[in-house]
Amino acid sequence: MEQSNAARKSTLLISRALGAPVELSYSRARSAPVRATRNHDGSWRLRLHAFFAGASPEVLEDLAAWLRSGRRARSACKRLDAFIDSSLAELPPPTPRKLSLSTKGTVHDLAELARPLLATTFAADFQAAPPPRITWGRRGRSRARHTLRLGTYSHADHLVRIHPVLDRDHVPAWFVSFVLHHELLHAALDQGHSSADQRIHHGPAFKARERSQLDYKRALAWEKKNLGRLIRAARAGTEAVVSDINPARTAKPQEPLDKAGGLATRIRTALFSWS
Secondary structure, eight states: OHHHHHHHHHHHHHHHHHTSOEEEEEEOOSSOSEEEEEOTTSOEEEEEEGGGGGOOHHHHHHHHHHHHHGGGOHHHHHHHHHHHHHHHHHSOOOOOOOOOOOOBOSSOBHHHHHHHHHHTTTTTTTSSSOOOEEEEOOOSOOOOSSOOOOEEEETTTTEEEEOGGGOSTTSOHHHHHHHHHHHHHHHHTOTTOOSSOTTOSSOHHHHHHHHTSTTHHHHHHHHHHHHHHHHHHHHHTSOOOOOOSOGGGOSSOOOOOOOOOOOOOOOOOOSGGGO
């Protein structure tokens, strides 16, 4: 009842600040403490972490300012970030989920592909903390039509998942390695950032480091040429017949050389149009 009363008060305040109807609910999602959807009629559907139930009117007004103006509301965003960071820090440690991990696929072994990346490109990134766990995603038919998440990084689980559609004879190892590089980069740049700014998927530092990967341009071209085939294969659960940009170069994965550093906004995301 107490949370329900808080929700009603918060709904009224945010609705007045936005000048539009608001549907508000609470969750316990730490990785996305703020989820907002604007409907076609101008109303909003908000799903906030439960700690917003105790937020002051000023915090809720800052939230409304962020929803209304985005990062242009700099002062409001800064205060909102600080509230979310402090609230997350006060939460008890999450209970670890039991996950079934599998790195060895039918064709590609993710552990083998990740080993040189962790030993070179990301050697300095995971000195203070362990690298993320890596696994193939669940096998089964996808409902994707226009985009496909070939890789994701979960901050909550510190886990990289690679879509099993890439575990095919016709998908070159260097491309799977590139997807791994992308997701490991998310993990490497994930430490100590606010989760309020989740609209920026790939910050300048992220882009700079990714562009330094030797297969960057080739991967973009390969993805553009073959994503449609991969989507159809994922939907049908069948083998993907794909085309390589330069077959002569697919025999051995390129070793990335990355000396760049820096920070990027924390976000669970995927590669290119797959995010």
